[in-house]
Amino acid sequence: MSEQLLEVKDLKKYFPIKAGVFQRTVGHVKAVDGVSFTVKRGETLGLVGESGCGKSTVGRTIVRLYDKTEGSVLYKGQDIHELPKKELRKLRPKMQLVFQDPFSSLNPRLKVGESIGEALVDHGFCSPSEMREKVLTVLDICGLAPYHYDRYPHEFSGGQRQRIGIARALILKPDFIVLDEPVSALDVSIQAQIINLLTDLQERQELTYLFISHDLSVVEHICTKVAVMYLGSMVEMASRDELFNHPLHPYTKALLSAVPIPDPTLKRERIILQGDIPSPANPPKGCKFHTRCPLATDICREQVPEFRDMGGNHFVACHLV
Amino acid sequence: MANTLLEFRNLKTYFYTEAGVVKAVNDVSFSIREGETVCVVGESGCGKSITAMSLMRLIPSPPGKIEGGEILYQGKDLLKLKDGEMRMLRGNEISMIFQEPMTSLNPVLKIGEQIMEPLIEHKFLSKREARQKAIELIEQVGIPRAAEIVDAYPHELSGGMRQRIMIAIALSCDPKLLIADEPTTALDVTIQAQILDLLRRLKQERNMSLMLITHDLGVVAEMADYVVVMYAGKVIEQAPVKEIFKNPRHPYTKGLLKAKPIIGQRTTRLYNIPGMVPNPIGLGDNCHFSDRCEHCMEICLTKQPQLKEDANGSKVACWLYEGEGA
Numbered sequence: 065m066s067e068q069l070l071e072v073k074d075l076k077k078y079f080p081i082k083a084g085v086f087q088r089t090v091g092h093v094k095a096v097d098g099v100s101f102t103v104k105r106g107e108t109l110g111l112v113g114e115s116g117c118g119k120s121t122v123g124r125t126i127v128r129l130y131d132k133t134e135g136s137v138l139y140k141g142q143d144i145h146e147l148p149k150k151e152l153r154k155l156r157p158k159m160q161l162v163f164q165d166p167f168s169s170l171n172p173r174l175k176v177g178e179s180i181g182e183a184l185v186d187h188g189f190c191s192p193s194e195m196r197e198k199v200l201t202v203l204d205i206c207g208l209a210p211y212h213y214d215r216y217p218h219e220f221s222g223g224q225r226q227r228i229g230i231a232r233a234l235i236l237k238p239d240f241i242v243l244d245e246p247v248s249a250l251d252v253s254i255q256a257q258i259i260n261l262l263t264d265l266q267e268r269q270e271l272t273y274l275f276i277s278h279d280l281s282v283v284e285h286i287c288t289k290v291a292v293m294y295l296g297s298m299v300e301m302a303s304r305d306e307l308f309n310h311p312l313h314p315y316t317k318a319l320l321s322a323v324p325i326p327d328p329t330l331k332r333e334r335i336i337l338q339g340d341i342p343s344p345a346n347p348p349k350g351c352k353f354h355t356r357c358p359l360a361t362d363i364c365r366e367q368v369p370e371f372r373d374m375g376g377n378h379f380v381a382c383h384l385v
Numbered sequence: 386m387a388n389t390l391l392e393f394r395n396l397k398t399y400f401y402t403e404a405g406v407v408k409a410v411n412d413v414s415f416s417i418r419e420g421e422t423v424c425v426v427g428e429s430g431c432g433k434s435i436t437a438m439s440l441m442r443l444i445p446s447p448p449g450k451i452e453g454g455e456i457l458y459q460g461k462d463l464l465k466l467k468d469g470e471m472r473m474l475r476g477n478e479i480s481m482i483f484q485e486p487m488t489s490l491n492p493v494l495k496i497g498e499q500i501m502e503p504l505i506e507h508k509f510l511s512k513r514e515a516r517q518k519a520i521e522l523i524e525q526v527g528i529p530r531a532a533e534i535v536d537a538y539p540h541e542l543s544g545g546m547r548q549r550i551m552i553a554i555a556l557s558c559d560p561k562l563l564i565a566d567e568p569t570t571a572l573d574v575t576i577q578a579q580i581l582d583l584l585r586r587l588k589q590e591r592n593m594s595l596m597l598i599t600h601d602l603g604v605v606a607e608m609a610d611y612v613v614v615m616y617a618g619k620v621i622e623q624a625p626v627k628e629i630f631k632n633p634r635h636p637y638t639k640g641l642l643k644a645k646p647i648i649g650q651r652t653t654r655l656y657n658i659p660g661m662v663p664n665p666i667g668l669g670d671n672c673h674f675s676d677r678c679e680h681c682m683e684i685c686l687t688k689q690p691q692l693k694e695d696a697n698g699s700k701v702a703c704w705l706y707e708g709e710g711a
Contacts, residue, residue, distance in 0.1 A: 114573035115544075221661055222429075251428035251600060256644035256657035263654070278573065281603075285646040285655065308648065322578035323648055324603025328626045336582055337575045340543045 069240060069272050070103040070126065075135035077118075077125045081345060093345045095121040097296035098135070100371070103289075105239075108266070108273040110287030110304070112280060112319070114341055118296040119276045123242040126274070127159045128152065139240070157187055157236035164245035166229035170217040177203075177213030180232045187236065198235065206231040207261060223254035227261070234265065242274045247282060259286055280323050284308055292316050295344055295352040298371060302378040312380045314357050351383065359384055390594050391440070391562060392416040396454035398432075398439045401447060405666040409435040411618035412454070414692070417562065417611075422588065422595040424609035424626075426602065426641075430662055432618040433598045437564045440596075441481055442471050458562075477507040480555040484567040486547035490539040496523075497535035500554050507558045522553040527583055545576035549583065556587060563588070566598045581607060602645055606630060614638050617663055617673035620692055624699030634701040636678045672704065680705055 076099075078092040096118045103109045111119045124130050126137045128144050137144045139159065147155065163169045170179050180202060181195040190198060200210050206227045217225060226246060233241055243262070247255040263286060265271060277283050283290055284304060291301040292315065300313040311317045318335040325332075337356045342348055348355050354364040363383050371381040398410040410432045417423045425433045438444050440456055442463065456463040458479070463471065480503075483489045491499060500522055501515035510518060516535065523531035526549040539547060548568060555563055565584065569577040585608065588595050597608055605612055609626040614635065622635040633639045643656035660677040672678070675685040684704050692702040 114575060223661060251662075252602070252641055253428060253644050253658040254661065256646075256655040257659075259646070259655055260657055280574070281646040281648045284648055285651065318575060320648065322574040324577075324581070324601065324607045325649075326602040326606045326630065326642065326645060326647060328606040328609070328630050330606075334578065334582075336578050340545055340576070341573070 067105045068102055069105045069107075069140065070274075071136075071138040072102070072122075072126060073100050073136045073138070075099045075122065075125060075137060076133045077121050077130055078133045091345055094296050094347065095344060096125060097347075099293070099296075099298050100135075101291055101298070101301060103240075103272060103274065105272055106266075106270055107289055108275055108287045110283035110290040111274060111276045111293060112278060112283050112290060113293035114278060116295075116341055116344055117293040118344070119293050120244055122293070123161070123244050123274060123276050127161060127242055129161070153187075157183070157189075158238050159240045159242070160233035160236060160238040161242045161244065162226075162229045162233050162246050164248050166225040167217060167222075170225065170228065172217050174216075175214050176217060176220070176228055179217075180228065180235055183232070183236055189236070199231075202231045202235045205234065205265070207257075221254075222250055223257060226250060226254075226258050230258075230261065230265070234269075237269075238271070240272045240274070242276070244276045245278070246275075248277065248279065255282070262286065280319060292319065295342065295347050297352060298379070298381065299353065300378075300380045300382075302376075302380075306376065306378050310378075312374065312378065312385045313353075313382050314359050314384075315353050318358075351381075387419040387421065389416045390419045390421075390459065391596075392455075392457040393436070393440075394455040394457065396436065396439060396456060397452040398435050398444060398449060399452045400449045402666070407665045408618050408668065409449075409665065410439060411668075413615070413618075413620050414454075415613045415620060415623055417594050417596055419561070419594055420588075420592045421610045422597060422608050423611045423613060424597045424599060424605045425613045425615060426599060426605055427615035428600060428662060430617075430665060431615040433615050434566055436615075437481065437566055437596065437598055440564065441475055441479065442466075473507070476503045476555075476560075477558045478560050479562045479564065480558070480560040481564040481566065482548070482551045482555050482568050484570050486544065486551045486571070487539065489551060490547060492539055494538075495535070496537050496539065496542070496550055500535075500550070500557055503554065503557050518557070519553075522557055523550070525556075525587070526550070526553045527579070544572055545579060548572060548576075548580055552580075552583065552587070556591070559591065560593065562594045562596065564596045564598070567600070568597070569604065570599070570601070577604075584608070602642065614641075617665065617668060619673065619702065620700075621674065621703070622699070622701045623692075624697075624701075628697065628699050634699070634706060635674075635703050636680055636705070637674050640677075672702075 077096040078094050080089040081091045083090045113119045125132055132145050177199045181199040184190050184195055185192050208227055247258050275287055287304050289303050290307045292299050294315050300316045318337045321335045339356050350366045351364040351369050354360040369381045369383045371379055373379055394414050396410055396413045400407040400409055413436055427433045439451055497519045500519040504510045504515040504518055520531045520535050523534055528534055528549055569580050612626050612629045613620055614622045616637050622638050633642055640658040658677050663673055670689055672685040672690055675681045690702045690704045692700045694700045
């Protein structure tokens with residue numbers, strides 16, 4: 065059961081900042097700066113953090129939509145970033161992505177059914193004549209009706225488009241799906257439908273998810289393991305129960321306390337962080353969080369804390385725990 | 386009990402599109418008292434923003450048109466005011482902040498100029514006085530280095546800071562009513578917590594009324610005194626905040642509360658409301674929620690329930706509660 069499906073080691077992804085007439089590189093945005101984690105088969109790893117923390121870049125780099133800067137991504141033992149193009153293409157169907165806004169990732173002039181089935185034919189899994197039938201099966205699994213096959217993306221609501229996005233990933237029978245904020249653009253009642261669909265699919269098809277989100281309540285619901293990112297680095301990683309019941313890093317604690325809870329009778333002490341997230345092009349020295357950390361001391365301003373195991377696979381990067 | 390500041394009475398705002406008439410706001414009535422925070426909740430397309438835009442008289446016309454009803458502000462019907470009179474109120478006694486702080490700030494004007502504008506226009510301050518006031522306002526909304534920020538352009542600020550500037554502009558003329566349309570939806574949680582905290586503090590200091598439009602029930606629980614739930618252009622339930630969360634009555638409100646995952650309360654499966662929001666064009670005489678409702682009865686399919694007040698002063702529009710209370 066607990067076979068290692070994905071192993072990410074010290075992954076770095078820097079984007080160059082170009083300026084001037086000759087577009088010389090004047091600096092780097094360190095979107096992902098040394099991130100390591102593993103995902104077991106059947107697990108759902110939640111990647112949380114605020115905008116600009118690099119969570120989406122991690123998602124895209126591990127399926128090699130971006131080339132890495134450093135580090136390695138092992139999928140079933142193979143380094144994805146070292147594979148030749150041909151081999152990589154064979155692996156592609158096994159790793160799929162679902163985006164936040166499925167509308168911008170669907171071709172507006174292609175019938176939805178064709179959009180979903182396109183990859184099947186491209187990868188040579190079936191002939192064009194068999195495609196329709198396979199697409200219909202997947203539509204059904206994702207809670208859509210057969211007549212949706214011949215419709216165009218603009219005819220669908222947000223929730224339905226997200227179902228199409230999921231259908232498109234699912235049809236290739238992947239093992240691993242990167243879900244990049246799949247429910248963030250949806251209304252509460254539709255969000256619940258999509259989350260339930262994702263959980264059902266996972267059970268039925270033994271899928272492994274990397275679930276990227278900024279919404280901690282959704283992450284707590286769907287994930288088995290959670291990693292918190294801040295400015296390109298991981299600050300804490302633990303099993304879901306451990307992380308939500310005993311958060312160690314001050315940033316995790318602040319994040320958890322910032323989520324509004326729908327209970328007007330509840331009075332709780334809130335940690336309100338001061339200031340904004342610093343720019344990833346010019347991150348603070350030492351612990352990157354020290355500019356907003358209520359507990360920061362001298363050591364935090366100078367030394368980068370190590371990402372270490374506090375026991376029971378509860379990793380944290382903080383000098384003070 | 387405080388006086389009523391604003392009252393919507395049977396407001397109807399329709400949009401005339403090529404495909405048909407969209408009754409975006411259809412017979413909406415509720416009121417806001419002085420110093421009270423009223424949250425308007427609902428999913429996209431339920432008419433919550435259009436209600437606020439109607440109040441500000443900012444409905445684009447055509448295609449939109451306010452077809453009926455009254456909006457009474459301190460007893461005056463805003464819909465009957467002349468454009469000039471409305472302009473004197475807007476941004477002065479009633480002001481509004483929006484979801485996207487970047488698109489609502491002018492990118493080619495300095496922050497200071499944008500805060501000064503309403504002060505010069507409504508409060509007749511001189512440029513120098515207005516600038517001084519602008520700096521004070523920037524400090525009040527919790528931005529450090531106010532004297533520098535006043536000469537910055539919007540693109541130089543982060544999302545949270547821009548929203549603070551929007552709040553500063555909205556508060557510049559000491560409004561009696563602030564309308565906040567999804568003020569924190571585009572922001573990160575930690576920044577959201579800061580902005581909500583700021584709004585709460587400023588509201589208390591100034592004894593202002595706040596009409597907060599949101600889809601996030603967590604935000605509602607934290608901010609509201611009174612809650613109005615909308616669905617497909619209608620108010621389906623309204624009650625004091627504790628009442629709504631403790632004892633929701635309309636099946637849609639119940640569903641919304643159950644569908645939202647809550648930190649610390651795990652369930653194996655989320656409750657979900659089946660189906661989706663109906664097409665706003667050509668809605669029939671049935672209860673608009675009937676096709677998604679698990680308690681749907683025969684009468685729901687033929688007749689629309691009216692908003693009825695019960696013994697506690699809460700109101701609900703559902704046939705299940707017909708004959709009770711009232």
